Amino acid sequence: MTGPAPLPTRLERRLGVTLPLLQAGMGGVAGPELCGAVSRAGAGGVLGLYKAPPEQVRRLIADTAARTDRPFGINLVPEVLAPDRCRAQLDAALGVLPERAFVTFYGLPAPDLTATAVRAGLPVVVQVGTAHAAGRALDAGVDVVVLQGVEAGGHLLGTLPALPLLRAVRRDHPDAVLAVAGGIATGADLARAVDEGADGAMAGTLFAAARESEAHPEFKRRIVAAGASDTVVTTVFDIGWPNRPHRVLRNALTAPGPRRSARFIATAAGPGGRRLPVARYSAAVPSVRTEGRIADMAMYCGDSCERITATASAADLVERIRADYGRALHETRPERADHAGHAGHAGHVDHVDHEGECHGE
Ligand SMILES: Cc1cc2nc3c(=O)[nH]c(=O)nc-3n(C[C@H](O)[C@H](O)[C@H](O)COP(=O)(O)O)c2cc1C
Structure with missing residues (x-):
């Protein structure tokens, strides 16, 4: 049995997704098939571009866009490329990304890269591992900051676990749109992060094991x-x-x-x-x-x-998380449940903020 659908968080509204969960962009793992499947399921699919040259960037984005008419993201890792090559990737991507797309960076990019992405008008998501880097990303005008904890898989940007880092950043930035990365594999994990003040979360390892992932x-x-x-x-x-x-x-x-x-x-x-x-x-x-x-x-x-026990399709993973997240959040925060039976995208909730307060226009 599923509980009432929780009110959309600011992350859902900013990115146009119907679950506050992003799949991490993972080089060599998150290709068009995985990204497209996660996006079709209503979460934030992200295409890992890693060291792909511009012509491949354009091809991968076209392939992904053909698989989903919902929002999806691309992921760039500036620190693995010379600045001009990363710039060429971003320019190639911005030339072909549809309006519903968003751009994610691993690590704080050079100011000119962030500024170009922000100016392009697509939502910009930056993953960081320290409170200091989170502050700098927010100063640069990014839309969503992902706070990576040391429990995360892959390369590590900091040394704190995700929830203590979240608490520290939330204290200084009460209105920022914040997500956590690391330790997220179930709907209960996601509900706990939201309960602690996150607007959403990002999961990598969970989706690396998904059927559509390109992992060996x-x-x-x-x-x-x-x-x-x-x-x-x-x-x-x-x-x-x-x-x-x-x-x-x-x-x-x-x-x-x-x-x-x-x-x-x-x-x-x-x-x-x-x-x-x-x-x-x-x-x-x-x-x-x-x-x-x-x-x-x-x-x-x-x-x-620890909590990944089978290989499943991305659609099944997202649907299971959606159901468990709704149930778990309903238990801890019944006030976040939408008793009108909202399914994730209705216009009237566009003006409800993270804490469920209505601002109107
Ligand atoms: C297989 C794998 C590859 C990854 N590659 C990337 C990458 O190319 N770009 C990136 O931004 N993050 C990458 N990450 C890190 C994720 O962004 C994120 O911090 C991490 O997956 C969160 O922890 P979790 O794996 O426990 O969910 C990778 C993670 C994994 C597991």
Whole structure:
């Protein structure tokens, strides 16, 4: 049985989604199929663009836009590219993104990148890991700040768990649209974040294991089998993305011991069907296009794997979270339930703020 649909949060209204949940943009994992499926289900699907050159950026966006007529986002990671290459990615994307799209950045981008994205008029989402960076993102005029906790899978922007970071940022920015990343795998996790003052959340690991994800089947199998104690924060997978700790599944390379040679251990499909070598200690994830020693590669995974127990379609994941979120929030915050039976998008709620107060115009 599902409870009454909760009132939409500011994040839902800002991005036009019907559940306050974003799927993390994940390079090599979150392609058009996953992004499109999450978006069709009413959550925020995000296309991982990582190091894609401009022509591929345009192709991936066109493919995604053809799969969904609901909002979806793109994800850029400025720190893995030279500034001019990241700029070229953003320009290519802004040239083809539909009006319903939004732009997400991993880490605080250079001021000119943020300004270009903000000026383009699409909502801008920036993921940070400290209260200081959150303040700078808000000063730059971004629409949504995602606060990444240290329990998150993938590269880590800070050292605090997500909820203490949220409390610190919320104290200083009561009106900001804030989401948390890290530790989100269920509707109860999402309800807890909203109950603590978030406007929504972002989940990566959960969707990396989804049927439509481009993660290698062995990577998905390991996420489903793992518990939080099977993850570790390390710096070893630094080829291609240096100077940033990352949470991965433990494997032979994360075990203590001397660093081994960076010889090639796998290949990945490149442009024109060419096979490109993947070095041991590469930051690249094992994807459906990778062949070789998958077990020795970087399998980014958050503590949330503890509550991920099966591979499911993105639509099933989103619907389960939607039902459990409504139920859990109804138990803790019955005043947030919409007794008119709102299903997520009706016009009259556009003027109801996060705390359920009506402002009108
Ligand atoms: C497999 C994987 C790949 C990721 N790649 C990216 C990326 O390319 N860009 C990005 O902004 N974040 C990336 N992240 C981090 C997410 O944005 C987010 O912080 C994280 O997934 C949240 O924690 P969770 O995985 O426990 O849900 C990645 C995470 C995972 C698990």
